[in-house]
Amino acid sequence: MEKVRIIEVKESIFADNDREAERIRLQLKQEKKFLLNLMSSPGSGKTTTLIRTIEALKDEFRIGVMEADIESSVDAEKIAATGVKTIQIHTGGMCHLDAGMTEQGLKELGTEDLDLVILENVGNLVCPAEFDTGAVKNAMILSVPEGHDKPLKYPLIFTVCDVLIINKIDVLPYFDFDLEKVREYAQMRNPNLKIFPVSAKTGEGMDDWNSWLRQQVNDWIQ
Amino acid sequence: MHELGIVFHIIKTIERIGDENKLIKVSEVTLELGEVSGVIPNELCDCWNWAVKKTERMKNAKLLIEKIPALTFCESCKETYATVQYGRICPFCRSEMTYLVQGSEINLKEIKAC
Numbered sequence: 001m002e003k004v005r006i007i008e009v010k011e012s013i014f015a016d017n018d019r020e021a022e023r024i025r026l027q028l029k030q031e032k033k034f035l036l037n038l039m040s041s042p043g044s045g046k047t048t049t050l051i052r053t054i055e056a057l058k059d060e061f062r063i064g065v066m067e068a069d070i071e072s073s074v075d076a077e078k079i080a081a082t083g084v085k086t087i088q089i090h091t092g093g094m095c096h097l098d099a100g101m102t103e104q105g106l107k108e109l110g111t112e113d114l115d116l117v118i119l120e121n122v123g124n125l126v127c128p129a130e131f132d133t134g135a136v137k138n139a140m141i142l143s144v145p146e147g148h149d150k151p152l153k154y155p156l157i158f159t160v161c162d163v164l165i166i167n168k169i170d171v172l173p174y175f176d177f178d179l180e181k182v183r184e185y186a187q188m189r190n191p192n193l194k195i196f197p198v199s200a201k202t203g204e205g206m207d208d209w210n211s212w213l214r215q216q217v218n219d220w221i222q
Numbered sequence: 223m224h225e226l227g228i229v230f231h232i233i234k235t236i237e238r239i240g241d242e243n244k245l246i247k248v249s250e251v252t253l254e255l256g257e258v259s260g261v262i263p264n265e266l267c268d269c270w271n272w273a274v275k276k277t278e279r280m281k282n283a284k285l286l287i288e289k290i291p292a293l294t295f296c297e298s299c300k301e302t303y304a305t306v307q308y309g310r311i312c313p314f315c316r317s318e319m320t321y322l323v324q325g326s327e328i329n330l331k332e333i334k335a336c
Contacts, residue, residue: 007243009235009330013228013253016235094227126260127224152310188318 017131020099024106024134032221035106035117036213037135039157042123044143045167047075049200050120054082056210061115061217066105068097068122075120085109096127099134116217125150129157136220139163144177151185158186163194165209170199225261228328229269233277235330240279243335248283250334256327257292257306279335292325 012018028035040046054063064085067076076088089105091097097105102119111117119135121128140161142150145168151158158164164186166179179197186193194212198205236248255261267285274280292305298317305325307313312320 004249004334004336005243005245007239007245007333007335009239009332011235011330013231013235013328013330016238017231095224096227098227098231127227130260131227 014130014132017099020103021132021134024099024103025136028134028136029220031111033111033114033117034137034217034220035102035119035133035135037119037121037128037133037138038141039121039125039128039138039161040123040141040143041125041146044123044141044146045200046120046123046141047078049141049165049167049198049206050079050118051082052200052203052206053118053210053213054079054084056206057116057214058082058084060214062113064109064111064114064117066102066109066117066119068101068105068120070094070122079120085114091122095122095124096131097121097133098131102133102135115221125154125157129154129160137162137216139165141165141167142182144168144171144175147175148178148182148185151182151189155189158189158193161190161193163196163209163212166195166197167200169197169204170202225265226269226273228261229266229273232270232330233273233280236280236333237277239333240335245279245333245335248280248333248335250284250286251280252286252288252331252333254288254290254327254329254331256290256325258322258325259328260326261328263287263289288331290324290327293323294320295323296320 038046065079066087066089067079068089068091070091070093073088076086080086087109119133138161140157142164183195196205196209198209270285274283293302294305295302296312296317297319299312299315301314303313305322310320311318
C-alpha cells in the first residue's frame with residue numbers, strides 16, 4: 001500500500017482557467033486579432049445590437065462571430081445573414097464559456113482571415129462573469145425593461161466588464177428606469193466602466209459604441 | 223448548472239496536479255468556499271459525486287468543504303463587518319464606500335492522495 005500524501009494547493013479553482021485565458025490573449029496579440037466577449041441576460045437584445053455593430057464595422061474589419069448557446073442555432077442563423085463568418089458553440093447544458101471552450105471555438109471558426117472576433121456568451125448575468133474567456137475586452141448589455149437595480153444584484157459582471165451598453169432606450173418613457181441611478185450603481189462597483197445608452201432598434205447612440213469598439217480594435221491590432 | 227461547470231474545473235485542476243505529482247488515487251479533496259461565492263454546497267457535492275465517477279483517479283474521492291465567512295471593509299470608518307448580515311452599507315457609519323475583503327473564494331485547499 002502506497003503512503004497517503006497531502007498536497008497543499010491553496011489556489012483559486014479559476015487559476016488554471018485564468019492562465020489559459022492569459023495565453024489566449026497573448027496569442028491574439030501576436031496574431032493581431034481582437035476578441036470581444038459580449039455578455040447579458042437573455043432577451044436584452046445582444047443579437048440585434050451585434051447585427052447593427054457588424055453592419056457599421058464590416059467594411060473596416062474582417063469580422064467573425066461565435067454564438068454560444070446551451071442549445072439551438074437561431075442566433076447564429078441571424079448573424080450569418082449579415083454575411084460575416086459565424087459559428088455556433090453549444091455548451092452542452094453549461095451556463096457559461098470558459099477559456100478552453102473559447103479556444104476550441106476560435107480554432108473551429110478559423111481566425112487567420114479575421115481582425116475582430118465577437119463572442120456572444122450564454123445569456124446569463126452570473127456565471128459567464130466568473131470565467132475569463134481570453135477576450136481582449138468584455139462588454140455587457142443591460143436593457144431598460146430589466147431595471148436599473150441590476151448592478152446591485154449582479155455586481156460581479158459589472159466589475160469585470162469594460163463597457164456597459166444600456167439597450168432599448170427607445171422604451172424609456174414606459175419604464176421606471178433611471179439612467180442616472182444605473183450609472184451611479186455600476187460605477188460604484190467599477191469606476192472605469194464606459195457606459196453607452198443605445199437603442200439597437202432605432203440606431204440611437206450606436207455610433208458612440210461603434211466608435212469605441214473601432215478605436216479598441218485599431219489600438220490592439222496595430 | 224453553475225456548480226457542474228465548477229466541478230469540471232476542479233477535476234481538471236486535480237488531474238493536472240495528479241499528473242505532476244504522479245498520483246494514483248485521490249481519496250479526499252478539500253475546498254475553501256466563500257459565503258458569497260454564489261456556489262451552493264449541496265449542489266456542488268451532488269455534481270461532484272456524479273462527475274468523479276467518470277474519472278479513474280478520483281472515483282471515490284470525498285469532497286470536504288470549509289466555509290469562509292464573508293467580510294466587508296468600510297473605507298469611511300475603517301471597520302470590518304459581516305457582509306451577509308449587513309450588505310453593502312456599513313452598519314457603523316452608513317457609508318456606501320465599502321468593499322468585500324473575503325467570502326467570494328472558491329479555492330482548492332488540499333488533496334489527499336497516494
